[in-house]
Structure formats: C-alpha cells, structure tokens
Amino acid sequence: MNKSSLSFEHYRGNEEFVKRIYDYIDQCEVRKRIIVTPFFSPDQSAITRSICGKQIMYKEDGGYKGAERVRFAFLPFTTNYQFPTVILKASVSATFGMLSHRDVLGALMNLGLRREMSGDILVERDAVYLVVDKDIENFVVCNLTKIKRQHVHFKRYEGSLVSNTSIRYQHKIVSSMRLDTIVACLANVSRGKAQEMIASQRVKVNHVVLEQSTFVCNNNSAISIRGYGRFYVREVIKKTKKDRLVIDVGVYE
Structure with missing residues (x-):
C-alpha cells in the first residue's frame, strides 16, 4: 500500500498510529503472513476498521462479544485463524x-x-x-x-462474558447540530468554552479528533469529551415550537 499517496488529514492527532497500521498491512501483503496487532482502544479500533475497509481481509477479537478493546489479524489469504x-x-x-x-x-x-x-x-x-x-x-x-x-x-475462565458497559439515555434541547453547540450541551459549558475544547483537540466524533466547531453532527454519532465522558447522539426526535431540536443522547456510565 503506497503511503505516500495517503492523506492523514482525516486522522489528525492520530498520525503515528495510522502509520503503524499501514506498516502492519504492508508486512502482511509483502511477507504473505498473518499479522496480529496488540489490543486497541475503541478509538484505535475504529480508525483501523476505517483504514482497512475492503482493501484487506482482517478479523478482530476481544475475547467475548461486545468487547471494547480488541485486536486485529490482517490476513493475506482466507483463513480460519483463531486468536490465542x-x-x-x-x-x-x-x-x-x-x-x-x-x-x-x-x-x-x-x-x-x-x-x-x-x-x-x-x-x-x-x-x-x-x-x-x-x-x-x-x-x-x-x-x-x-x-x-x-x-x-x-x-x-471457560464461560462466556457479557459487556457491563451501560448507557443512560435522556433528551436534550439544542439550537443546532453544530459540534460546538452539542459539546456545550453535553458538557454543560458555554459555547465559547466548547469551542476552546474543540480547538485544543479534547473532542472526538466517532473516535476521530475534530477541531472544526462548525462540524455538523449526524444521528448515531459517538462523541467523547476529555474530562467529561463519552456520549452517543442517537437521533433528533423533533423540533420545538421555537424551532429548537430535541435530541436523544446516551451517556456512558
């Protein structure tokens, strides 16, 4: 895979990790052997899936269904590889x-x-x-x-595990789906403070650092705010009479 033609703009703040993934993929393709990664965080896993897409075969495993931290096996050919x-x-x-x-x-x-x-x-x-x-x-x-x-x-342990991650959903009212507006609402801070947090790379949307306060969030957006927690903007439910938006938000507990 030719890394010189790749744009890392979409992965700002994660450039070194992205290069590491491309190196793993290169090793798999050049040496024609299975490459197994360490365990990745949810953010890193999302980036890995995005890079791999349909370009290379891979499997992932976290030991049980719903695991947050998983590792990947890049496969040079079809295989029934079993993670150790x-x-x-x-x-x-x-x-x-x-x-x-x-x-x-x-x-x-x-x-x-x-x-x-x-x-x-x-x-x-x-x-x-x-x-x-x-x-x-x-x-x-x-x-x-x-x-x-x-x-x-x-x-x-030979039994099966069930993820103990829980999400509590609640309704929030916002003026728009702009990132700074959403962050201000979720963190309960002013819009100006939210813009500072975004500019200082403290906010991730779908596991990618964003610095644009004007970015428009969509339904099913995972948002993490350093120091405030993780949230899941599930959907816009309706508009109020004053044309504000009622959104359904999940808070990870």
Missing part, C-alpha cells in the same frame, strides 16, 4: 471494599505490562475478569496475586 486469547478470572470479596477498574489496571501496570498487552477488564462485586494473550497467561497467573489489599488467584 484467553479470559482469566479471580474471585474477590467485598469484605475489603469493592475493587475498581483502576485498581486492577494499576496492578497490571505494576507488573511491567503495557496497556496494549491486555484487553478488557471487567470488575464485578465478587469477581474480576481479564482478557489477555495466551503468551502472558502464566505470567499474569503467577505474578498478579494481589490487588490493593486483596490476595487474588487468577485461573482460566
């Missing part, structure tokens, strides 16, 4: 206090593991689940034996 992904589970007790996602992630990072080496972390009242590559399964089992004040013992 495993799910680990450790039972925990609420006696020492409820563990958080941050607690578990911090414990993993303290082992010297980069974030891209593991997938989703699901924390429930009585259990913690980790999605990892099979190559580091034994390392995690042998070394991740304590999280905060709790002693834990991870072992492979």
Whole structure:
C-alpha cells in the first residue's frame, strides 16, 4: 500500500498510529503472513476498521462479544485463524471494599505490562475478569496475586462474558447540530468554552479528533469529551415550537 499517496488529514492527532497500521498491512501483503496487532482502544479500533475497509481481509477479537478493546489479524489469504486469547478470572470479596477498574489496571501496570498487552477488564462485586494473550497467561497467573489489599488467584475462565458497559439515555434541547453547540450541551459549558475544547483537540466524533466547531453532527454519532465522558447522539426526535431540536443522547456510565 503506497503511503505516500495517503492523506492523514482525516486522522489528525492520530498520525503515528495510522502509520503503524499501514506498516502492519504492508508486512502482511509483502511477507504473505498473518499479522496480529496488540489490543486497541475503541478509538484505535475504529480508525483501523476505517483504514482497512475492503482493501484487506482482517478479523478482530476481544475475547467475548461486545468487547471494547480488541485486536486485529490482517490476513493475506482466507483463513480460519483463531486468536490465542484467553479470559482469566479471580474471585474477590467485598469484605475489603469493592475493587475498581483502576485498581486492577494499576496492578497490571505494576507488573511491567503495557496497556496494549491486555484487553478488557471487567470488575464485578465478587469477581474480576481479564482478557489477555495466551503468551502472558502464566505470567499474569503467577505474578498478579494481589490487588490493593486483596490476595487474588487468577485461573482460566471457560464461560462466556457479557459487556457491563451501560448507557443512560435522556433528551436534550439544542439550537443546532453544530459540534460546538452539542459539546456545550453535553458538557454543560458555554459555547465559547466548547469551542476552546474543540480547538485544543479534547473532542472526538466517532473516535476521530475534530477541531472544526462548525462540524455538523449526524444521528448515531459517538462523541467523547476529555474530562467529561463519552456520549452517543442517537437521533433528533423533533423540533420545538421555537424551532429548537430535541435530541436523544446516551451517556456512558
């Protein structure tokens, strides 16, 4: 794939990651072998899908249906490739206090593991689940034996997981679908402040950083605002008598 003819304008703020994806694709096409990526964040995964399109065969996997963090396999030919992904589970007790996602992630990072080496972390009242590559399964089992004040013992989990991501929907009223107007509404700030946030690359629409306050959002737009959270603009429901728009917005919890 000729990178010199590619425009990175659409991926401003993610240029290095985009180059990395094209390098993976080049390796797959030139060497005629399967290239497997690390685990990507939702933003990175959306960019990867956009780049691949129908130009190259690929599969993705996060260990279970609905996983947020997934990795990709670029395929030089049709194959039934199976990802070496495993799910680990450790039972925990609420006696020492409820563990958080941050607690578990911090414990993993303290082992010297980069974030891209593991997938989703699901924390429930009585259990913690980790999605990892099979190559580091034994390392995690042998070394991740304590999280905060709790002693834990991870072992492979053969059951199925269900995403615990929840979205709470509510109606908002805006004057237009311009990005600055939407951001001001979602973050509960002035329009001027929203424009500053957009210009400073703190806002992503469908996982891509945008700096144009005049950008018009469509239905089914995923919007993330650094420091304020993630939102999903599902649709415009109706217009009010004063010609304002009632929109259905989901807030990730």
